[in-house]
Amino acid sequence: xxxxxxxxxxxxxxxxxxxxxxxxxxxxxxxxxxxxxxxxxxxxxxxxxxxxxxxxxxxxxxxxxxxxxxxxxxxxxxxxxxxxxxxxxxxxxxxxxxxxxxxxxxxxxxxxxxxxxxxxxxxxxxxxxxxxxxxxxxxxxxxxxxxxxxxxxxxxxxxxxxxxxxxxxxxxxxxxxxxxxxxxxxxxxxxxxxxxxxxxxxxxxxxxxxxxxxxxxxxxxxxxxxxxxxxxxxxxxxxxxxxxxxxxxxxxxxxxxxxxxxxxxxxxxxxxxxxxxxxxxxxxxxxxxxxxxxxxxxxxxxxxxxxxxxxxx
Amino acid sequence: xxxxxxxxxxxxxxxxxxxxxxxxxxxxxxxxxxxxxxxxxxxxxxxxxxxxxxxxxxxxxxxxxxxxxxxxxxxxxxxxxxxxxxxxxxxxxxxxxxxxxxxxxxxxxxxxxxxxxxxxxxxxxxxxxxxxxxxxxxxxxxxxxxxxxxxxxxxxxxxxxxxxxxxxxxxxxxxxxxxxxxxxxxxxxxxxxxxxxxxxxxxxxxxxxxxxxxxxxxxxxxxxxxxxxxxxxxxxxxxxxxxxxxxxxxxxxxxxxxxxxxxxxxxxxxxxxxxxxxxxxxxxxxxxxxxxxxxxxxxxxxxxxxxxxxxxxxxxxxxxxxxxxxxxxxxxxxxxxxxxxxxxxxxxxxxxxxxxxxxxx
Numbered sequence: 315x316x317x318x319x320x321x322x323x324x325x326x327x328x329x330x331x332x333x334x335x336x337x338x339x340x341x342x343x344x345x346x347x348x349x350x351x352x353x354x355x356x357x358x359x360x361x362x363x364x365x366x367x368x369x370x371x372x373x374x375x376x377x378x379x380x381x382x383x384x385x386x387x388x389x390x391x392x393x394x395x396x397x398x399x400x401x402x403x404x405x406x407x408x409x410x411x412x413x414x415x416x417x418x419x420x421x422x423x424x425x426x427x428x429x430x431x432x433x434x435x436x437x438x439x440x441x442x443x444x445x446x447x448x449x450x451x452x453x454x455x456x457x458x459x460x461x462x463x464x465x466x467x468x469x470x471x472x473x474x475x476x477x478x479x480x481x482x483x484x485x486x487x488x489x490x491x492x493x494x495x496x497x498x499x500x501x502x503x504x505x506x507x508x509x510x511x512x513x514x515x516x517x518x519x520x521x522x523x524x525x526x527x528x529x530x531x532x533x534x535x536x537x538x539x540x541x542x543x544x545x546x547x548x549x550x551x552x553x554x555x556x557x558x559x560x561x562x563x564x565x566x567x568x569x570x571x572x573x574x575x576x577x578x579x580x581x582x583x584x585x586x587x588x589x590x591x592x593x594x595x596x597x598x599x600x601x602x603x604x605x606x607x608x609x610x611x612x613x614x615x616x617x618x619x620x621x622x623x624x625x626x627x
Numbered sequence: 628x629x630x631x632x633x634x635x636x637x638x639x640x641x642x643x644x645x646x647x648x649x650x651x652x653x654x655x656x657x658x659x660x661x662x663x664x665x666x667x668x669x670x671x672x673x674x675x676x677x678x679x680x681x682x683x684x685x686x687x688x689x690x691x692x693x694x695x696x697x698x699x700x701x702x703x704x705x706x707x708x709x710x711x712x713x714x715x716x717x718x719x720x721x722x723x724x725x726x727x728x729x730x731x732x733x734x735x736x737x738x739x740x741x742x743x744x745x746x747x748x749x750x751x752x753x754x755x756x757x758x759x760x761x762x763x764x765x766x767x768x769x770x771x772x773x774x775x776x777x778x779x780x781x782x783x784x785x786x787x788x789x790x791x792x793x794x795x796x797x798x799x800x801x802x803x804x805x806x807x808x809x810x811x812x813x814x815x816x817x818x819x820x821x822x823x824x825x826x827x828x829x830x831x832x833x834x835x836x837x838x839x840x841x842x843x844x845x846x847x848x849x850x851x852x853x854x855x856x857x858x859x860x861x862x863x864x865x866x867x868x869x870x871x872x873x874x875x876x877x878x879x880x881x882x883x884x885x886x887x888x889x890x891x892x893x894x895x896x897x898x899x900x901x902x903x904x905x906x907x908x909x910x911x912x913x914x915x916x917x918x919x920x921x922x923x924x925x926x927x928x929x930x931x932x933x934x935x936x937x938x939x940x941x942x943x944x945x946x947x948x949x950x951x952x953x954x955x956x957x958x959x960x961x962x963x964x965x966x967x968x969x970x971x972x973x974x975x976x977x978x979x980x981x982x983x984x985x986x987x988x
Binding site: 515517518520521522523524525526527531535536539540 | 727
């Protein structure tokens, strides 16, 4: 009891014979500018600057007029900020015969990306669910074939697919490209979903079967609500992958259906006239904006999805 | 009224080259509480999953209420199941969990409400109905899981190690509740566990399993006191039964087991057949069937090695006939290590097994 009373009295506490009087106590102090901190933060800052510098140059250049660019100071901030290159890149830059800028390519890419993402995720999630939970005959063989498919180089398959699409009458159309994207997303997405569903407690699936739920009821009522994180991951993979695709877009579509990446290439690599660096920079940022936004928005949703899904059992 | 609620006939199950169950037969009486007991990998959960219809059998038949359900879907078998990991649907409330199966079965809302209310009342979970499983404690979750089987209004309850994920205190509480539930509902219950205390306390009959074969099927006291073979004898009881390897000898008309030169009289042993001299046997005596420093017919000298006081009981480890044996005595009687004591065995409660076949003789 006496000990408790003296706790409020510092002098009494120090004089207490039961406690060591001198010596370090509590949290160890760490100087901010220790060699260790300087090394860590120095390396991090250097790496960050290294990766951000090109973006900085792009943004700065896209806001300058051509006379200012010709001065050659690529790192200097714009003296006069102009948004004209952005407007031109979006609406009036010429690619081949058309002079309506990137907007056409943007809408093409939207019309390609959204159906491809939705269809491929829908099919792959059902594939993964069936492979993980319903051990049907030949499941292992099917899965093996699918995984092997993931390792075959794309280039090998391009020409056969051109022929197949031509025979189906889909060559050059958006539908054809959407089918190609859906098929090529299948192996990796199926693997992703299968692994996720396999990791969910098997007893949940058994309980639902005892409760009388069938294939689709279990999929929609039990599995889907628990799978937000993996759907977000699949969405990020597909949106960025399909949006950034160049090869399939240029091979399987006609010029009026070119996706944004192909159009960007056509603007930047046009050989006639003056190189409009500011327009090229603006066009490049515009094209990269969609995957960037997807990362920022769904990255946060992704983390929230994991936290919300942490209800094992 | 049928006599058998669940019947398993010549059931076999193999995964590829691995045989898990082989021509297994089991009859569960109507209203009986049957426990499938065994260590992990013995096939007890597999058998339960076969009865539930969650695993396809390789061969054999399963009858529930005299109806052949071997090829039926789980929902059509008239069973409710409770799982070790509770397996509650995480995105649904307790009420949603309880009513999910009924909604799938397209029952009327009034009927669903009635059944959920009844189950909630029986299990005392009315205040939890609007909560999510993540907001419940382990014991509450398992109650909800039992409720999910309860609302199905079925003949047979299947429990797959329902208490294994709970801590010791909750486990004993819920054990009592399951027993009370069985007494009031009088349903058939098949209960899988590796915990012998659960098996002994809950069961009407216990089926002790090993490597996919039922070793003994009997009521708990028979299993405990008259184990059919060496495995059952060693599996049930904690600490384990004391085993001595020896040989039957004839000492002037009286049969004894000779163990390392020490004779143990077999006069009081309820033998099943004649004990031929020269037969190699294993004598098994439970720790509580050894008397310490009490009058007895045959006195053996021993030395206390280690003493383990456990409160109600006191466990002594002693050296006898070149072997360490455990003895259970009242908690108040204390012995210091090194003390010499006099032992006698209650041979009427002992078990003798053939050394070769390991079966009781």
